[in-house]
Amino acid sequence: MKSSVFSFVTASLLALPAFVVGQLSGTVGPTTTTAQKAAVKICNILNYGGVASATTDNGPAILKAWTACIGGGEVYIPSGSYGLGTWVTLTGGTGVSINLEGTIYRTGTASGNMIFVEHTTDFEFYSGNSKGAIQGYGYVFHSAGTYGPRILRLFQVTDFSVHGIVLVDSPAFHLVLDTCTNGELYNLVIRGGNEGGLDGIDIWGTNIWAHDIEVTNKDECVTVKSPASHILVENIYCNWSGGSAIGSLGADTAISNVEYNHVYSQNCNQMMMIKSNGGSGSFKSATFDNFMGHSNAYTLNIDSAWTGQSVVAGSGVTYSDLTFSHWHGTCANGAARAPIQLLCPAAIPCKDITISSFFVWTDTESSELYKCNNAYGTGPCLNSGTTYTTYTSTATVTSVPAASYAYTTMSGEISSGLGISVSIAIPTHPASYYPGIAPYSALA
Numbered sequence: 001m002k003s004s005v006f007s008f009v010t011a012s013l014l015a016l017p018a019f020v021v022g023q024l025s026g027t028v029g030p031t032t033t034t035a036q037k038a039a040v041k042i043c044n045i046l047n048y049g050g051v052a053s054a055t056t057d058n059g060p061a062i063l064k065a066w067t068a069c070i071g072g073g074e075v076y077i078p079s080g081s082y083g084l085g086t087w088v089t090l091t092g093g094t095g096v097s098i099n100l101e102g103t104i105y106r107t108g109t110a111s112g113n114m115i116f117v118e119h120t121t122d123f124e125f126y127s128g129n130s131k132g133a134i135q136g137y138g139y140v141f142h143s144a145g146t147y148g149p150r151i152l153r154l155f156q157v158t159d160f161s162v163h164g165i166v167l168v169d170s171p172a173f174h175l176v177l178d179t180c181t182n183g184e185l186y187n188l189v190i191r192g193g194n195e196g197g198l199d200g201i202d203i204w205g206t207n208i209w210a211h212d213i214e215v216t217n218k219d220e221c222v223t224v225k226s227p228a229s230h231i232l233v234e235n236i237y238c239n240w241s242g243g244s245a246i247g248s249l250g251a252d253t254a255i256s257n258v259e260y261n262h263v264y265s266q267n268c269n270q271m272m273m274i275k276s277n278g279g280s281g282s283f284k285s286a287t288f289d290n291f292m293g294h295s296n297a298y299t300l301n302i303d304s305a306w307t308g309q310s311v312v313a314g315s316g317v318t319y320s321d322l323t324f325s326h327w328h329g330t331c332a333n334g335a336a337r338a339p340i341q342l343l344c345p346a347a348i349p350c351k352d353i354t355i356s357s358f359f360v361w362t363d364t365e366s367s368e369l370y371k372c373n374n375a376y377g378t379g380p381c382l383n384s385g386t387t388y389t390t391y392t393s394t395a396t397v398t399s400v401p402a403a404s405y406a407y408t409t410m411s412g413e414i415s416s417g418l419g420i421s422v423s424i425a426i427p428t429h430p431a432s433y434y435p436g437i438a439p440y441s442a443l444a
Helices: 034-040 059-069
Strands: 043-044 073-077 080-083 089-093 094-099 104-105 111-116 121-126 134-135 150-153 158-163 167-168 176-193 201-216 220-224 227-241 241-248 254-268 270-274 281-296 299-303 318-333 339-343 350-362 368-373 373-378 392-397
Touching: 034 073, 034 094, 034 121, 043 059, 059 073, 059 089, 059 094, 080 227, 150 158, 220 227, 220 254, 241 254, 241 281, 254 270, 270 281, 270 318, 299 318, 299 350, 339 350, 350 368
Parallel strands: 043 073, 073 094, 080 104, 089 111, 094 121, 104 134, 111 150, 121 158, 134 167, 150 176, 158 176, 167 176, 176 201, 201 227, 220 241, 227 254, 241 270, 254 281, 270 299, 281 318, 299 339, 318 350, 339 368, 350 373
Antiparallel strands: 201 220, 368 392
């Protein structure tokens, strides 16, 4: 079902259409429109000491404009180039938007967060001309083997949206939602360097809808972390990335009611990885539908002893009621890295796992593997029944019908990782984030 038939402006969203409710628990996004905010007051940073110069520190001007509009209004950053040398913490406020129509260039070197928004309600960070961008120049750090600040972090923000902007070459993570509620992310492009530690989007909180997003990096694409509930992620383009994930998970994990739908991944570490190493708590009630892509290292990968994190005290995270359906495409080498790999804790086997319509073939070799350890449910290499004992199963698959694993490529596919020693160019927004599906909302 193409979204153009049901198009709407998210800023004026009063109730979610039934076809996008998914795992959400209620409405998401700001409670007033950008026009309503701007009608109260416009705080142009140029009127608060800002200078349209890529080398001038505009941090103080942004903070002054925010303070002036904190009771309601729009912080306006016009077209042009703006340096940011001191990071800004934007606290409190109701009914405030930030309209970034120019480009912010990092000039400072401190750690932390270039822009940190906290304890805010009815908030919107957007680009009125869809040309707003933040250039982090992360390569300056990465070429020296170090990391720097995150670009954008939201903490305990309620009823909000972030859309229409581009985040480029963060010195660390690009966008983090930390303990946020009733939020919407959409029409975003993230371009990061080709190494770990440069996450695209990390989400933990309640009732968040992330859709129509493109990510390039070599770590998390769009990932859900603990604690989280009622998260809907769809129309995602992992364009040479680490791939999407759940985790990593540790002690007292609490994630439930998550849905990923229409995720395209090419040349990623994985299409979806659920990762932990020891720990406790649970991840349950989640669906992963309509995954497509090609040339990914791993495909569907649950790893309860993931060596990428230190061992956490506990018998393991409980994985239950997880459904994977309609996966199509290829993996790089299915004989070396099984496209289905479910490595569940021996002490707490995975249960109620369903895998159906899974058609992924290998780019190289003439066979591929399916591996299941201590995993129960319905589908390839899963054990059935309710008597949960430890087991190990490895199956060899010698063919998958070409018509079944066929996939459609996306325009603008990255053919190699973006450098960590040279600047990354600021891209434009794509026309689509998943083959054959138009974005829910048009660009400004």
